[in-house]
Amino acid sequence: MKTLNKPAFRRLRPAAFALLLTALPFALEQASSYFTHIAISILIFAILALSLNVIIGYAGIFALGHAAFFGIGAYTAALLMMKGELSFWLALPAAAVAAGLFGVLLGLAGIRLRGDYLAIVTLGFGEIVRLVFVNGGKVTNGPMGIPGIPAPDLFGYALTRKTEFYFLALLLLLFTVFVIYRVVHSGIGLSLMTIREDETLADSIGISPVRFKVFAFALGAFFAGAAGAFWASYISYISPDTFRYLDSVNILAMVIVGGIASIPGSVLGAAVMVLAPELLRFVNDYRMLLLGLAIVLMMMFRPEGIWSEKRRRVHVYRQSER
């Protein structure tokens, strides 16, 4: 019986999954709009985790300033929409491109650097960006941040309900997954992984580490910027406080907890890291304490993350064995 049902179940699984994702916000809406907010947070952090995963998981660069790209996207979109009176649908790609350009810049700054030295440069970059937000005078409105960012407008209809934002975020996530999946399952992905495994080796067989690292930064920053643009419009208020070093670490933790170089892992990691503090509310005072402990324990007993890369590896090796 089991063997008979399995293929049918397999075919139905994506459909069931799609149905669940579509029905979910309506169910959440009934319960509390706060639940919808958490669902949206998971979707957006999933985009951030996926985009960082390109840099850390595939290019093997330990980057500690990912929140900066998120921030650049958010501020660019907010300023374009408010000062430039651009529509959200133009501001979002513009913000993504702006963040992507900063990604290229950071990639180029790190040309000669490896490992921990590159990590500290990304950390420094994150700090610099945050300080520019804090001290940007009238442009960024300093530590107060920018309030009153308009909601996306769809042919004269402004998106205001959380459920609508949920679907927009879902579309954004699906697009991100699609593009990143295609990229990492292409020759570029293999080149990136070669660099991750051994940079010197990659260089010696004609894979330019610089080119691909810059590409990884650009791609990662692009999607983080898009997530930032969405976030700015959704929350309608941004301040430098959302884009600190700790937020970068949080995104990093999502990638690691989910499983490095794994697309479902990043999404899962985002869900776990957004839900964990919420679920730990009953131990209110101790929740950060427990979170720290949980991370240490996770590294001891399951360092490869919840949904690890293994399957993919087996697949790649088999092909090369033939």
Add this chain to the structure above:
Amino acid sequence: MFLQQLANGLTIGMIYALIALGYTLVYGILKFVNFAHGDIYMIGSFIGLFLIERLHMPLIPAFVTAAVATAIIGMIIERVAYRPLRTADRIVPLISALGVSIFLSSLAQKLWGTGTHPFPASFGSVTYNVGGLIFSQIQLLILVLSFALMIGLHLFVTRTRIGTALRATSLSITNAQLMGIDTNRIISLAFAIGSALAAVAGIMVGIYYNAVYPTMGYMAGINAFTAAVLGGIGSIPGAMLGGLLFGVIENFTGAYISTPFQSVITFSVLIVVLLIKPTGILGKKEILKV
């Protein structure tokens, strides 16, 4: 004015150097960035505060007790959170360190609250005029004590048997083991020394700024780590030089350019230095092999 700013910069630079030594000692052996080091420094500061405020300990015994206690905490952390992960992928202990960092800072918030604690005035407001430069007592203490500790560490590392073992271990753990060195004990020692130095730095900062708070380790940790990288991480003289340089640059930026952009300038200097010399000022060039 210029010399006074230089002196102020050197004071804070000494603090950075002491913390940076903790990063570099561990990195030199394990190639591992102990992200929880800033929080160890914070814990050290709180222990010092506790000893002086609650137990009314005189300053010198308080320094010694806090250093020993923090060294033990550092060793326990290494034993529990890092040692089991030594053979794992490099990123695994890093994440574990981030977990420890979150744990320590929330533990401190739990124990001492989120507020800022003033240090009991164990120092008068007496200032000394040394050749036209004005030093407060605590400033002199920082300069003298830090300098003494660094000289002591240098002599320990270069002149003693254990120091030689430490250097051997940082060259190659495997080879050191083959020479009969108990490398686990050496690694524990590196954590102990680093944590003790951080505790001393933490107490001195607490007195200097008259403030101890649970998140104080964050910026100090980042700055000291940056200083260690600037000087060449893994190199002990590099950490000292990097720390002093970082403190001086930061102070000059604050005095002559702008305070809000202090970190922007220091990080820009770091990026420029790394672009010119990718392994930091005194760092050794790595030989890359496939």
